[in-house]
Amino acid sequence: MTLQIADRWFEFRRISDDITLIWExxxxxxxxxxxxHVRGRDRDLLIDTGFGVASLHEAARHLFDxxxxxxxxxxxxxxxxxLHEFSDRIIHKAEAADIEVQGENFSLYRHDHPPEMIDSxxxxxxxxxxxxxxAIPHANFNMTLFTRKAAPATRTVDEGDVIDLGDRRFExxxxxxxxxxxxxxxxxxxxxxxxGDAIYDGPLLDQLPGSxxxxxxxxxxxxxxxxxxxxxxxHDPSFDGRRLKELARAYLDRH
Ligand SMILES: [Zn+2]
Ligand SMILES: [Zn+2]
Numbered sequence: 001m002t003l004q005i006a007d008r009w010f011e012f013r014r015i016s017d018d019i020t021l022i023w024e025x026x027x028x029x030x031x032x033x034x035x036x037h038v039r040g041r042d043r044d045l046l047i048d049t050g051f052g053v054a055s056l057h058e059a060a061r062h063l064f065d066x067x068x069x070x071x072x073x074x075x076x077x078x079x080x081x082x083l084h085e086f087s088d089r090i091i092h093k094a095e096a097a098d099i100e101v102q103g104e105n106f107s108l109y110r111h112d113h114p115p116e117m118i119d120s121x122x123x124x125x126x127x128x129x130x131x132x133x134x135a136i137p138h139a140n141f142n143m144t145l146f147t148r149k150a151a152p153a154t155r156t157v158d159e160g161d162v163i164d165l166g167d168r169r170f171e172x173x174x175x176x177x178x179x180x181x182x183x184x185x186x187x188x189x190x191x192x193x194x195x196g197d198a199i200y201d202g203p204l205l206d207q208l209p210g211s212x213x214x215x216x217x218x219x220x221x222x223x224x225x226x227x228x229x230x231x232x233x234x235h236d237p238s239f240d241g242r243r244l245k246e247l248a249r250a251y252l253d254r255h
Pocket of ligand 1: 074076178197
């Protein structure tokens with residue numbers, strides 16, 4: 001199979017004066033993580049960094065005019081691929097070891113992955129195509145030899161820690177279940193939650209290595225009662241507080 005070379009790898013959408021959404025249109029839906037850039041007075045925040053098959057730092061350099069903290073909501077490859085390109089790297093302590101070292105080879109072909117893993121993703125609601133990307137970022141890109149680079153954390157966080165941008169404060173919510181160290185970033189002043197993969201408006205995954213359903217149930221109870229006005233999630237479109245309650249309730253009803 002020959003994939004086209006993408007014209008550009010990242011797309012940008014200004015959500016408000018100080019929030020920009022960045023995404024990778026040629027990553028398959030499963031692997032298409034939302035990357036959020038938030039402007040602060042003294043420093044900016046980058047929430048997740050995408051797949052890492054192309055340089056996020058280079059593509060988004062027009063946004064990087066201030067000290068920047070890059071936060072990984074968790075260590076899955078579609079969220080931490082470009083983390084190594086940033087000097088200030090934050091992750092929950094439960095997943096710090098995962099990014100300390102280079103990942104194992106991750107082929108971008110479906111047929112190189114265990115059929116049980118693909119089945120479980122499809123049962124959850126994803127259609128997994130023959131490849132995890134639908135175009136290649138540049139000529140000579142090797143689809144079978146792709147590895148997540150090591151990106152050792154420069155700060156680990158846990159429940160209640162604060163990431164301070166000078167005029168905006170984000171509190172770390174530990175939201176395990178999808179993965180052990182999944183976090184959300186909660187800005188109480190604007191009732192905004194950046195939720196990572198703890199919750200999004202799409203097929204939720206709770207059977208991956210590192211997932212835990214009883215733990216996820218506790219996280220969903222917590223999310224159901226969070227007074228959020230807007231949720232910017234790790235995948236799929238943003239939603240409001242009412243939808244947050246619906247999604248959390250739907251998960252709880254299924255379990
Ligand atoms: Zn994930
Ligand atoms: Zn994800």
